[in-house]
Amino acid sequence: MLEHRIALKNAGRINPASIDEYIAAGGYNALKQALQMPPEKIVYELIQSGLRGRGGAGFSTGMKKKFTSEAACILLECMRYIVCNADEGEPGTFKDRIIMEQDPHLLLEGMIIAAYAVGAGKGYIYIRGEYHHSIDMIRKALESAVKRGFLGDNILGSGYSLDIGVKLGGGSYLCGEEFTLLESIEGKRGYPRIKPPYPAEKGLFDMPTLINNVETLCHIPAIILKGSGWYKGLGTDRSPGTKIFSISGDVKNPGYFEVEMGISLKELIYNLAGGIKDNKKFKTALIGGAAGTFVPESFLSVSMEFDSLQQKDAVLGSGAVIVMAEDKSILDMLHSILRFFGHESCGKCVPCRVGTQQLLILLEKIIANGDRNGSGLDALLKQSELMAQTSLCPLGQSPVLPIKSAIRHFRKELINPPRKTAHKGS
Amino acid sequence: MDKRDILHKFPPLMENVLLILHEFQNSNPQHYLSEDDLAMIAGYLNVPCSSVYGVASYYTMFSLVPRGQHIIRVCDSPVCQMADSEDIAAKLRGHLGVDVGATTADGLFTLETTECLGQCDSAPGMSIDAQYYGNLTAAKIETILQIYQNKNRARGK
Numbered sequence: 001m002l003e004h005r006i007a008l009k010n011a012g013r014i015n016p017a018s019i020d021e022y023i024a025a026g027g028y029n030a031l032k033q034a035l036q037m038p039p040e041k042i043v044y045e046l047i048q049s050g051l052r053g054r055g056g057a058g059f060s061t062g063m064k065k066k067f068t069s070e071a072a073c074i075l076l077e078c079m080r081y082i083v084c085n086a087d088e089g090e091p092g093t094f095k096d097r098i099i100m101e102q103d104p105h106l107l108l109e110g111m112i113i114a115a116y117a118v119g120a121g122k123g124y125i126y127i128r129g130e131y132h133h134s135i136d137m138i139r140k141a142l143e144s145a146v147k148r149g150f151l152g153d154n155i156l157g158s159g160y161s162l163d164i165g166v167k168l169g170g171g172s173y174l175c176g177e178e179f180t181l182l183e184s185i186e187g188k189r190g191y192p193r194i195k196p197p198y199p200a201e202k203g204l205f206d207m208p209t210l211i212n213n214v215e216t217l218c219h220i221p222a223i224i225l226k227g228s229g230w231y232k233g234l235g236t237d238r239s240p241g242t243k244i245f246s247i248s249g250d251v252k253n254p255g256y257f258e259v260e261m262g263i264s265l266k267e268l269i270y271n272l273a274g275g276i277k278d279n280k281k282f283k284t285a286l287i288g289g290a291a292g293t294f295v296p297e298s299f300l301s302v303s304m305e306f307d308s309l310q311q312k313d314a315v316l317g318s319g320a321v322i323v324m325a326e327d328k329s330i331l332d333m334l335h336s337i338l339r340f341f342g343h344e345s346c347g348k349c350v351p352c353r354v355g356t357q358q359l360l361i362l363l364e365k366i367i368a369n370g371d372r373n374g375s376g377l378d379a380l381l382k383q384s385e386l387m388a389q390t391s392l393c394p395l396g397q398s399p400v401l402p403i404k405s406a407i408r409h410f411r412k413e414l415i416n417p418p419r420k421t422a423h424k425g426s
Numbered sequence: 427m428d429k430r431d432i433l434h435k436f437p438p439l440m441e442n443v444l445l446i447l448h449e450f451q452n453s454n455p456q457h458y459l460s461e462d463d464l465a466m467i468a469g470y471l472n473v474p475c476s477s478v479y480g481v482a483s484y485y486t487m488f489s490l491v492p493r494g495q496h497i498i499r500v501c502d503s504p505v506c507q508m509a510d511s512e513d514i515a516a517k518l519r520g521h522l523g524v525d526v527g528a529t530t531a532d533g534l535f536t537l538e539t540t541e542c543l544g545q546c547d548s549a550p551g552m553s554i555d556a557q558y559y560g561n562l563t564a565a566k567i568e569t570i571l572q573i574y575q576n577k578n579r580a581r582g583k
Contacts, residue, residue, distance in 0.1 A: 091503040091542040129448065129487045130499075130543055132556035170444055170485025173541055187440035189484040248505045248546035255547045290504055322505055322546075336504040340541065346484075 002271055004234065006242050007054075007095075007218035008258045011102035016137060019144040022105040028150055030221035034113045035158040037224075042117040043069060046220065048228035050240040054095075055085055055176075055213030056288070056317045058239070058306040061220075064210060067200035069118040071208035081209040082120040083185065083199075084111050084217060086127040086134065087169050087176040090289035091340065092320030095244035096214035098256050100127070100134035103218075104141035108164070110217035112151060113224060115162050118210045123164040126181050129171055139166055173344040177393050178211045180346070191348045192393035215244055235261030239305035243319050247273040250280065250325035262308075266300040269323055280325040284410070288317020290337045291398035293405035294330065313408070315401060330410045331367060331417050337402050338363055345395060352396025355387040359399055371415055377407050427453055429463070433470045440471055443481050447488055456492040457536070486540070494529040494536040496574055498522075500552040503542035509549040515539065517564050518552075521571060534578055535571075 005011070014021040022028070034042055047062030068080065084107065088096040099107055107125075115123050127135050142164060145151040153161045172190045174180045179193040182204045203209025219241060223231045232240045239261040245268055248254045252274030259268070265285060269275065276282050284294045287304075293314040295302070302308055309316050324333065342356040362383060366376040384400035391397050407414065432449045436442040450463050459482050468475040482488045500506075500515045515526065518537055522530050529536040545551045548560025559570055 088544055089542060092505050092546050093542075094544040094546055097544045128544075129485075130540065130553070133558075167441075168444055168448055169487075170447070170481075171487035171540070172485055184444065185441060187443040187481065189480055246546065248549060249508060254549075286504075320546075322508070324508065328508060333504060333508065336507045340504060344541065 002259055002263065002267060003257055004242050004260050005258045006222050007099055007106070007215050007244060008103070008256070009222075010106060011098060014103070016102050016104055017140060019105060019141070019148060022103070026225075027105055028109055028148075030224040031109050031112055031150060032156060034116060034224050035156060035160065039069065039117045039119060042113065042224065045223060045228045046117070049223045049231040050228075050238070051216065051219055051223065051231065052239060052306060053213055054215035054219075054243065054319070056090070056291075056315075058316065061212065061216055064200060064212070065114065065118050067198070068120075068208050068210040071201050079122060079205070079207045080118055080120040081204040081207055082111060082115040082118065082123040083181070083204060083209055083211045084123070084125040084214060085176065085178065085181055085211055086125050086131070086138075086214050087181055088131070088214070088318075089128055089173040089176050090291060090318045090320055091337075092246060092248050092286070092289045092292075092322040093318040094246045095256055095319060097131055097134055098244075099214050099218055100131070101137055104134075104137045105145065106218050106221065107138070107214055108141055108145050108151065110220040111164065111212075112145075112155070112162060113220050114210060114212060114217055115164075116155075116160055118208075120210060121162060123162060124167050124185055124204070125164060126167045126169065126175070126185055128169040128175075130169075135166065135168065142166065172346075173340075174346050174393070174395055177395065180393065181211070182209065189346075191346055192395075194392065236303065236305045236308075238307045239316075243304070243316075245272075245304070245319045245321050247321045247323065249285075249321075249323035250277050250328065251275065251323050252277045261305040262303045264301050265295070265304055265321070268304065268321060269300070273321075273323070276323065276325050278325070280327060283324050283326045283328060284330065285324070286322040286333065286402065287320070288315045288401070289320040289322070290340050291315075291394065291401060292317045292320060292322075293401050294333075294409055295405070296409040314405065329417065330406050330413055331363075334402060334406055335363055335367060338399065341395065341399050349390075349392040349396065351387050351390040352392065355383060355391070355396060356399065358383055359387075359403070366414070370417075374411070374415055377411065377414055381407055429453070429466060433467070438471050440473060440477070443467065443471060443478060444485070446470075447478075447482055447485075451488060455495065457494070457497055458489040458492050492529075495534050495578070496554050497536050497538060498552060498554050499538045499540040499543075500526075501541075501543045501545070501550065502539040503546075505542070505546040506550040511550040513564075514550050514552065514562050514567065517567050521567065532578075534574065 051061040052058040175190045199209040244258045257272045345356040347353040384403045388400040468478040551560040
């Protein structure tokens with residue numbers, strides 16, 4: 001009832017392995033229409049639509065395309081690339097997997113239109129290696145799209161040609177960061193680059209590159225067909241359109257839900273995900289995954305879109321909503337998150353390499369000895385703030401988000417944690 | 427598939443190294459990359475062996491030591507931990523008689539942990555090779571392992 005599906009419009013309704021079913025559902029009509037439009041008009045429509053990146057940062061998708069298409073080519077043989085970021089690894093996030101498994105052609109259609117808009121001649125879909133089923137579905141979809149002339153040389157007789165290949169990750173969270181992802185496509189270790197310059201200017205193989213998230217690209221066909229005015233009418237003024245939320249943790253019906261931006265957290269948890277399981281009380285939701293923020297009960301009425309959350313020092317991120325019931329421990333969750341960052345830090349820059357380990361040591365001290373006067377928490381916060389200021393890439397800049405929000409909203413519990421009933425594991 | 431055939435599926439460019447490493451590892455019954463493999467790939471790509479080793483040793487899905495016939499990867503991410511994935515890992519350790527990172531004596535399973543598998547709506551979860559299993563319980567684990575053990579026994583006969 002509350003759902004409004006754009007990126008998930010065909011999910012569960014058509015056979016995703018059949019290009020015929022996708023076409024019968026209106027698929028590739030947007031591509032046909034787009035190829036009749038001048039590329040600048042598509043870029044203009046996307047800017048007008050207000051579409052913002054669904055990968056986490058929320059940057060204007062149209063502006064990204066404008067920068068990429070306008071990037072000056074210094075080299076004689078200039079190539080523009082389009083890259084789809086399908087390296088979905090943010091804990092608690094599984095929306096891109098659902099799209100790739102259930103409607104791979106929608107992603108391809110959006111990507112081909114985006115490539116045409118920026119004049120890219122070559123594209124890559126970078127999929128994390130663990131997503132076996134997604135990899136199969138995308139590879140098959142690419143094959144059938146080429147067979148039908150939607151991809152390859154002289155697409156539908158338009159004179160525009162595009163080749164798209166699949167690249168696989170090898171189990172590295174960091175490769176979801178745009179520059180690290182490019183390094184990985186180039187066949188290197190997953191180390192981030194210093195920016196600027198941004199990928200729009202100097203990206204894959206040092207060429208202008210447009211990088212978009214899976215979900216973002218899936219909004220483009222509908223915007224082409226129905227217009228930017230229609231799209232802008234959905235969601236909120238500054239975050240138009242819909243968003244897929246991945247809801248997990250202590251809810252009755254965990255899953256993925258595509259709704260208009262601006263829905264309240266309460267509606268998401270209680271109306272769509274069925275409320276807290278076992279009739280327990282809500283304690284917190286970790287919004288945005290490990291690189292996200294804890295929000296308390298008073299945030300249940302907050303509007304789930306980029307700016308409202310930011311105004312309250314929270315983030316929308318990838319749209320992950322990890323719900324924790326009253327009996328779950330914030331300290332345990334923080335521990336789990338910091339272990340995750342410690343494991344995934346690449347080691348290229350010192351603040352993150354040393355910092356993620358320091359954070360773990362500081363937190364484990366709090367867990368072992370308690371922190372009655374709060375000095376442990378202060379040290380933890382200070383360390384994470386320092387990392388945010390000095391780390392090279394978003395990984396080292398992120399631990400401050402869960403740490404700061406946990407301390408801000410749950411300081412009392414962190415200083416005086418409830419006694420554990422039993423020690424888990426062995 | 428012969429290793430030479432794998433190499434010749436790809437143009438000899440460094441950008442294909444991850445795809446080649448995946449295929450080499452998948453074609454090996456012990457699911458790992460040997461020193462000879464790395465040298466062979468480096469030779470084909472015309473890069474120093476250290477470049478290929480650098481990539482293979484960075485990504486957690488690649489192993490440089492022999493592993494079992496099936497790779498069990500228990501999700502260790504925050505959502506699964508909240509759903510007591512540590513109990514699941516403990517159960518697996520008990521059933522298999524090995525620690526995380528080790529291979530069973532019969533060479534059938536290697537037990538590993540992994541970061542988020544993107545299946546958080548069915549936490550706790552794990553994968554065995556390319557197959558995912560969610561909403562795990564102690565009883566469910568036993569049934570799942572039995573399937574692989576039975577298959578192996580049938581093959582032995």
